[in-house]
Amino acid sequence: xxxxxxxxxxxxxxxxxxxxxxxxxxxxxxxxxxxxxxxxxxxxxxxxxxxxxxxxxxxxxxxxxxxxxxxxxxxxxxxxxxxxxxxxxxxxxxxxxxxxxxxxxxxxxxxxxxxxxxxxxxxxxxxxxxxxxxxxxxxxxxxxxxxxxxxxxxxxxxxxxxxxxxxxxxxxxxxxxxxxxxxxxxxxxxxxxxxxxxxxxxxxxxxxxxxxxxxxxxxxxxxxxxxxxxxxxxxxxxxxxxxxxxxxxxxxxxxxxxxxxxxxxxxxxxxxxxxxxxxxxxxxxxxxxxxxxxxxxxxxxxxxxxxxxxxxxxxxxxxxxxxxxxxxxxxxxxxxxxxxxxxxxxxxxxxxxxxxxxxxxxxxxxxxxxxxxxxxxxxxxxxxxxxxxxxxxxxxxxxxxxxxxxxxxxxxxxxxxxxxxxxxxxxxxxxxxxxxxxxxxxx
RNA sequence: GCUCCCAUCGUCUAGCGGUCUAGGACGUGGCCCUCUCAAGGCCAAAACACGGGUUCGAUUCCCGUUGGGAGCACCA
Numbered sequence: 001x002x003x004x005x006x007x008x009x010x011x012x013x014x015x016x017x018x019x020x021x022x023x024x025x026x027x028x029x030x031x032x033x034x035x036x037x038x039x040x041x042x043x044x045x046x047x048x049x050x051x052x053x054x055x056x057x058x059x060x061x062x063x064x065x066x067x068x069x070x071x072x073x074x075x076x077x078x079x080x081x082x083x084x085x086x087x088x089x090x091x092x093x094x095x096x097x098x099x100x101x102x103x104x105x106x107x108x109x110x111x112x113x114x115x116x117x118x119x120x121x122x123x124x125x126x127x128x129x130x131x132x133x134x135x136x137x138x139x140x141x142x143x144x145x146x147x148x149x150x151x152x153x154x155x156x157x158x159x160x161x162x163x164x165x166x167x168x169x170x171x172x173x174x175x176x177x178x179x180x181x182x183x184x185x186x187x188x189x190x191x192x193x194x195x196x197x198x199x200x201x202x203x204x205x206x207x208x209x210x211x212x213x214x215x216x217x218x219x220x221x222x223x224x225x226x227x228x229x230x231x232x233x234x235x236x237x238x239x240x241x242x243x244x245x246x247x248x249x250x251x252x253x254x255x256x257x258x259x260x261x262x263x264x265x266x267x268x269x270x271x272x273x274x275x276x277x278x279x280x281x282x283x284x285x286x287x288x289x290x291x292x293x294x295x296x297x298x299x300x301x302x303x304x305x306x307x308x309x310x311x312x313x314x315x316x317x318x319x320x321x322x323x324x325x326x327x328x329x330x331x332x333x334x335x336x337x338x339x340x341x342x343x344x345x346x347x348x349x350x351x352x353x354x355x356x357x358x359x360x361x362x363x364x365x366x367x368x369x370x371x372x373x374x375x376x377x378x379x380x381x382x383x384x385x386x387x388x389x390x391x392x393x394x395x396x397x398x399x400x401x402x403x404x405x406x407x408x409x410x411x412x413x414x415x416x417x418x419x420x421x422x423x424x425x426x427x428x429x430x431x432x433x434x435x436x437x438x439x440x441x442x443x
Numbered sequence: 444g445c446u447c448c449c450a451u452c453g454u455c456u457a458g459c460g461g462u463c464u465a466g467g468a469c470g471u472g473g474c475c476c477u478c479u480c481a482a483g484g485c486c487a488a489a490a491c492a493c494g495g496g497u498u499c500g501a502u503u504c505c506c507g508u509u510g511g512g513a514g515c516a517c518c519a
Contacts, residue, residue, distance in 0.1 A: 427478030
């Protein structure tokens with residue numbers, strides 16, 4: 001039995017968005033569990049839109065999530081010669097043909113067909129013309145079989161396929177000589193020995209055409225698994241403008257990679273009633289058979305909960321390390337780890353949904369410029385409590401041993417001297433005085 | 444418009460003909476705990492889109508309707 005080979009093939013036209021990250025995760029988990037190898041391929045043949053920055057963003061995002069690949073990255077743009085060779089081969093065998101129809105001409109015919117109430121696919125005008133290389137400016141189209149069904153058994157969707165008559169002879173090389181995506185993907189997947197293509201469901205209806213290409217090339221196609229799309233609120237398409245969509249966005253908002261991974265894994269996949277999955281558990285339990293077929297919404301609330309869960313689970317030193325950059329950012333200087341910070345972080349882990357939140361709650365520890373919240377200060381730092389606070393201040397200064405029982409004793413004594421108000425009457429003003437805000441660990 | 448796909452609480456989901464008075468989780472509401480906020484504990488409200496079949500029996504199978512999505516490029 002040959003080893004399983006998969007690939008993650010993003011196009012570098014933005015950043016690593018959540019859908020892509022999940023596709024990468026599923027590929028990774030499937031591959032690791034099966035003991036296979038995963039290839040990273042950058043689909044950058046669209047020069048207009050591809051940038052090196054977004055390519056870097058893909059590496060950055062994957063490594064932050066801990067999704068490692070085994071081979072590559074390969075750039076599709078650097079494999080041009082292979083694509084061209086494949087097209088020439090198809091041409092030589094008559095399985096592809098040159099087409100001199102211009103986009104304008106096609107548009108006219110398309111409109112006419114639609115006006116006549118019929119549906120349009122390429123009408124095959126150049127199909128039997130046997131145009132040679134001297135035909136002038138031309139594109140190349142794949143000659144589809146006259147009839148039959150282009151079908152496959154999708155690992156997620158089950159029996160799938162489309163009648164060839166629904167599809168026209170598609171262009172595989174542009175008139176400027178550039179190979180098209182569908183051709184490049186098939187050639188690359190073949191060359192790289194890919195056995196399982198796991199990709200977004202937006203490619204589901206693209207697959208029949210690729211199948212035709214495998215036929216023309218006389219090769220066995222890989223197995224396909226299409227994973228459902230992630231949609232935005234209300235089931236609408238994700239909007240890059242409205243929704244936070246890149247993994248970098250989530251990192252900046254103070255989410256842990258474990259949480260994002262866990263969250264992603266549970267969108268469109270489940271393992272019984274289990275909600276919490278570590279990276280290792282995803283790798284051990286992931287199963288394409290349990291992947292859903294319907295699109296799912298990404299719920300930010302669930303992410304927050306998972307993030308808090310993973311913050312609570314993070315070992316102390318790691319938590320401090322994760323917190324440091326965020327804390328440095330709020331006080332605008334480099335903050336070094338310290339025992340005090342470590343202890344505070346322990347107190348704060350159950351109170352923070354994100355590292356951003358935790359940083360803002362730890363601010364008071366690393367700066368003398370306490371930022372007093374006006375509302376809290378007005379409510380708790382009133383003139384009447386000043387004597388009690390001063391008393392506490394002096395008693396504390398006189399206290400040699402700042403152990404918890406000793407401190408508690410001082411608080412009790414101070415309360416007793418000032419008419420025994422409820423603990424909250426003393427603790428809350430102290431909290432505001434010390435931290436600047438009304439929220440903190442036990443004072 | 445055409446082709447294909449999808450449809451269980453607000454959200455993610457369990458369910459693969461009787462076990463369903465439909466389970467879990469997030470979120471929401473209430474109570475407990477409490478120096479604040481959390482965390483934690485307990486409780487509650489909340490769903491099988493609709494209409495036909497098939498069957499002794501449908502959330503589960505089939506068809507249609509509705510709703511949503513994807514594709515239909517000399518983009519990837």
